[in-house]
Amino acid sequence: QAKQLGRNRYQLFDMEAAANVQHHHQELERMRRALQHGELRLFYQPKVNMRTGEVIGVEALIRWQHPEQGILAPAEFLPLVEQSSLIVDIGEWVLHEALAQLAEWSQQGHELSVSVNIATRHFQHIDFVARLQAILAEYPGVAPGRLELEILESVALEDVEAMRAVIAACQAMGVRFALDDFGTGYSSLNYLKQLPAETLKVDRSFVRDMLDDQEDLAIIEGVIGLASVFGKEVIAEGVETPEHGVMLMRIGCDHAQGYAIARPMPADSMHDWLKGFEPDPRWLLGRGGQGE
Numbered sequence: 001q002a003k004q005l006g007r008n009r010y011q012l013f014d015m016e017a018a019a020n021v022q023h024h025h026q027e028l029e030r031m032r033r034a035l036q037h038g039e040l041r042l043f044y045q046p047k048v049n050m051r052t053g054e055v056i057g058v059e060a061l062i063r064w065q066h067p068e069q070g071i072l073a074p075a076e077f078l079p080l081v082e083q084s085s086l087i088v089d090i091g092e093w094v095l096h097e098a099l100a101q102l103a104e105w106s107q108q109g110h111e112l113s114v115s116v117n118i119a120t121r122h123f124q125h126i127d128f129v130a131r132l133q134a135i136l137a138e139y140p141g142v143a144p145g146r147l148e149l150e151i152l153e154s155v156a157l158e159d160v161e162a163m164r165a166v167i168a169a170c171q172a173m174g175v176r177f178a179l180d181d182f183g184t185g186y187s188s189l190n191y192l193k194q195l196p197a198e199t200l201k202v203d204r205s206f207v208r209d210m211l212d213d214q215e216d217l218a219i220i221e222g223v224i225g226l227a228s229v230f231g232k233e234v235i236a237e238g239v240e241t242p243e244h245g246v247m248l249m250r251i252g253c254d255h256a257q258g259y260a261i262a263r264p265m266p267a268d269s270m271h272d273w274l275k276g277f278e279p280d281p282r283w284l285l286g287r288g289g290q291g292e
């Protein structure tokens with residue numbers, strides 16, 4: 001009896017699993033069509049140097065301009081895509097789009113750099129370096145040093161030797177690296193020493209609570225301390241209020257990004273935003289700004 005029951009359960013499970021697989025398959029087909037039909041967009045969020053108030057660059061953030069549902073955030077469609085090889089096609093589209101946009105801003109007199117998020121599966125693709133090189137070659141007006149790749153701290157952890165080689169090959173072309181969501185992975189200090197990324201990007205969960213939570217503040221201070229020892233830059237993401245900015249400035253954070261500065265915006269809004277932007281003078285206090 002029990003055996004019979006067990007078998008039925010498995011059958012039920014198999015049917016559910018099969019239905020899920022089919023659902024995923026359809027969703028992926030939808031995404032593939034979205035890519036082909038030009039429904040994907042990049043929004044851009046500025047990053048600011050807290051010492052000088054200068055806009056140092058932008059992070060490209062993908063959106064899906066869905067024909068019925070409006071603009072969808074990556075959380076609504078990327079997790080599934082990241083499990084499939086479609087993430088490589090979408091990732092390459094993002095690189096093309098971001099570099100073309102940089103070239104256009106250059107012509108308008110804005111010398112920005114762009115950070116592009118690279119999914120783990122894309123970064124681990126066997127041809128990653130060669131394809132990146134080919135893409136960069138299509139934009140001779142854009143120096144590779146103006147492209148930064150944001151990878152997760154955990155990527156470099158999975159296969160340290162192989163990933164280091166890929167990072168080093170990209171850096172040899174001039175491309176820079178940031179470790180995104182830094183602090184949420186499990187970097188050992190020894191591993192940090194080997195890590196070739198130029199920038200550590202403090203995860204926004206620490207920034208969110210840093211004003212009330214001594215431990216989160218201590219983690220950010222720790223990252224800043226480590227970064228300075230290892231010669232890396234630190235950017236804080238999720239800087240939502242001026243008070244966050246002031247605290248980050250006090251503890252010596254180099255760069256900031258978040259709603260307190262600007263929300264992610266379409267490329268056409270960037271020109272006007274750049275013209276109107278004035279850094280919060282409180283950030284510059286004590287850093288060669290007004291206060292000194």
Ligand code: C2E
Pocket residue numbers: 045060061062073074075078091094117118119150180181204237238239240257258259260264
């Ligand atoms: P992320 O790279 O850590 O990006 C930061 C996220 O925080 C973005 O969400 C951004 O809109 C949001 N954000 C920025 N400032 C603030 C703030 O002050 N407060 C709060 N609460 N949030 C803020 P978004 O655009 O929804 O992207 C989510 C994630 O999706 C990204 O996290 C990144 O991991 C992934 N992603 C986005 N675009 C791409 C892409 O083109 N390719 C890949 N592979 N992943 C992407």
Ligand code: MG
Pocket residue numbers: 059117150180
């Ligand atoms: Mg990012």
Ligand code: MG
Pocket residue numbers: 180181201203204237
């Ligand atoms: Mg992040």
Ligand code: MG
Pocket residue numbers: 181204
């Ligand atoms: Mg994040």
